[in-house]
Amino acid sequence: MNNPERSSSSSEPAASEPAGRNAGPGRLLVAVYAVFALSSTARAVFQIATKFEEAPVAYLLSAFAAVVYIVATVGLARPGRGAYKVSLTAVSIEMLGVLAVGLFGLVNPGALPDDTVWSGFGAGYGYVPLLLPILGLWWLYRHRSGARRN
Secondary structure (H helix, E strand, C coil): HHHHHHHHHHHHHHHHHHCCCCCCCHHHHHHHHHHHHHHHHHHHHHHHHHHHHHHHHHHHHHHHHHHHHHHHHHHHHHHCCCHHHHHHHHHHHHHHHHHHHHHHHCCCCCCCCCCCHHHCCHHHHHHHHHHHHHHHHHHHCCHHHHHHCC
16 A cells, blocks of 8 residues: 555656656757857867967856856756756856846957857857847746755
């Protein structure tokens, strides 16, 4: 008798997990974040290794963006409350970074002699860096109660 009850209650979290933030459309969001994590990491490594002295602040911002995308990807891909908090923090930092770097570039165009992922609000990437954290925060907001269950 105990085993059927345990199997039904232990299967409930497993059954509710596919509806979680890292399933369905959430997988696409994780995939886009993973692409940005890889591309921004490659860009930052190349820039820092080959021409760091030309625009150190811009290239360090690219490296920072890469770290933010990596952390966001891992947080979004993993279930649980801790991963939810990590992804919420990373996506929030990403949103602030895109807005801050974009505004800074408008106010002082010569300050960053080379583009970063977030320059011009992500214009070099089709404004996806601006749209991605908006979608990410919306997705996390929609799945906030699921994170509390985990």
